[in-house]
Amino acid sequence: MNNTLPASFTHGSANERYVVAAERVFDGTRVLEQHAVAVSGDRIAAVAPVDRLRGTGRLIRFAGTLLPGFIDLHAHLLFDQTPQETILRHGLTTVRDTGGPLVPPSGGDGRLRVLGAGPILTAPGGYPIPVFGGHDIACEVPDVQTARAAVGQHVAGGAVLIKVALEPGGSPGAPWTGGHQPTYPPPWPIPSLEVLRAIVDEAHTNGLIVSCHLSGPEGATLALEAGIDEWAHVPCDPIPHDLVARAAAAGVRVVSTLDTQSHCTGVANNARQLVEAGILLLYGTDLAHTDVPWGIDAQELLLMLHAAHGALTPLDVLSAATARAGEHLGLAPLGQLVEGAPADFIGVRGNPLERFKLLEYPDLVVSGGVTIVAPVEH
Ligand SMILES: [Zn+2]
Ligand SMILES: [Zn+2]
Structure with a gap:
């Protein structure tokens, strides 16, 4: 032809x-x-x-x-003002922004389709504030009342999910610490279980899922106890097997972000354990982070394939960035x-x-x- x-x-x-x-x-x-x-x-x-x-x-x-068209489920293109035309020209037609300015869904009409979480809900002074500042990326929720109100404001502003930060800091190799000198050292505060449960309840009442930034066992434990739907990363630090088994039993969804975390000590083994436990990773790159291309990241796809140690085919991996990603957004047959x-x-x-x-x-x-x-x- x-x-x-x-x-x-x-x-x-x-x-x-x-x-x-x-x-x-x-x-x-x-x-x-x-x-x-x-x-x-x-x-x-x-x-x-x-x-x-x-x-x-x-x-x-x-x-x-x-x-x-591919779907990236983890990006910060709005906070970083990554050129959307460049992203679209490189194969992504839908991007979910998982922390940044609050905007209603847009695009899908010759422009990049952008769906957002708005600012990340966090404890006062919690991540991402010590690394990225608070403006347009963080929303401090000291108690149950402010947490519920914040979810309501996010819903009214067009958020398609609620993102929370469960980051005590200190993960060696994590991209959010390497290259960024925090304004104050870890440990950073994390929302209480009571506040997290209120966020999950309020989000679910409004038909939204809750996704969490996490990097290790502390965040994973809290996420499971609070009933958080999605881990926005395969954790950076090693996760014990019982937490992986609990996540699988709870039906937790996990977004990959393996490429940007390739310097993390636990990420490859965590990914293998998650896949073995039956959690099919969803494609996401943390687009706008250092070393992530502004478009489809083939290295991410390769790492997803390799992490599965033969349990997944290339076709399974491409599904994670297309059909399964669209279903995860609740927008099937998008993807x-x-x-x-x-x-x-x-x-x-x-x-x-x-x-x-x-x-x-x-x-x-x-x-x-x-x-x-x-x-x-x-
Ligand atoms: Zn994150
Ligand atoms: Zn991120």
Whole structure:
């Protein structure tokens, strides 16, 4: 297939129907050989063998693999003001901001889809204040009453989750301490169990999950006792097996962030234990942290694969950044290439199941049916 028509992508009108035929389509859960994706306006109209979609819209051939736009579940692009256009051009079509200024959901229409947590709820003087200051990133909640009120304000401002910090400090190799000189040394205060339970209760009443920043056993224990839904990181410090087993039994969801934590002492073994216990990691990078690319992070995907020691396939790992991430956001079929899903997709030349690195510079990026990166003829 070498009759790619780049102009078809760039000059299409917003509501037209077109069909992109590819060598293979990864739909978020499986690989379909010689399939095509039909797009109508901002939605996927159909995914089927090429022959079945011939004549249903302008046909464009793409010599490579189509995939859903990727979803990063852990980022701080708003606080760091990372350029959203750059992120989108590098394959992420949805990013969940897990700590930063409070904004309502936006994008998904040719712009990066951004969903946010708003400022991180923390104890007075708690993390992230000693590292990143308090403005636009932290919200101090000294007691149950202020905690409930803060959750209410976050909900009213458009937060899609509530983030809390359970960080006493001192984890060797943690990216939030390396390179940042804290304004005062650990130990840093952590919200009480009573305050955390109030946050979880108030968030759940409003239909939101609670995610926590944590780095070790102290945070993990508190998170389990408070009923927190998600760990925003695989912990940096070694976690005892009984805590891993309790997390699995409680159905805790865990976001990876393995790349940015690659200097942590416990992260690789924790990841292996979590996967062995049946917790499928979700893809997140802590985008905006040092050493994390502004787009899909192939190193993160590789580390997720290696941490599983053969228990996961490359396809499982790509699902963690697409279909399973969309489900985790409660926005399925976002993250899938199926009828009715948002027309957020990317294309790479070659097979990304064999080479994750291809994903870092996609040849095609479409957001809400709008072409952001058009393939060039080779
Ligand atoms: Zn964190
Ligand atoms: Zn973070």
